[in-house]
Amino acid sequence: MDIRNCTRCGKIYNYDGFKICPSCRREDEEDFLKVREYLYDNPGATLHEVHEGTGVDTNKIIEFLRQGRLEVADDSNLILECEICGVSIRTGRFCDKCASDMKREFSSAIKRPEKKPIQKEKERFRVIDRYEKKR
Ligand SMILES: [Zn+2]
Ligand SMILES: [Zn+2]
Secondary structure (H helix, E strand, C coil), X not given: CCEEECCCCCXXXXXXXXXXCHHHHHHHHHHHHHHHHHHHHCCCCEHHHHHHHHCCXXXXXXXXXXXXXXXXXXXXXXXXXXXXXXXXXCCCCCCHHHXXXXXXXXXXXXXXXXXXXXXXXXXXXXXXXXXXXXX
């Protein structure tokens, strides 16, 4: 048995592969459902509107994007960057090119970073319902 402290609430829990405890995970899940429902009703809402409409923290909404559970709808208003080359991406952590590069050879040539200004107010989302049930 592996006992750890939840990295969010600090409570002790039985570690089962996740960095946060089951009750924080349940909270995340409820927040995600709120966001998803809001976006069904308000497709193309901005980050700020989603936050206002659901009460879910903007950082958490961005986390859902990082996890690939939500996707930015409009190509011109991307808020995420590929963690390798810095190019703007719609969802997840890496651009398609880096993801396939990593698959081919992890240490292959890395593209020069190409930073773009982050536009805070105009990002638009749509829901992608591809939260895989891995467990
Ligand atoms: Zn917790
Ligand atoms: Zn990339």
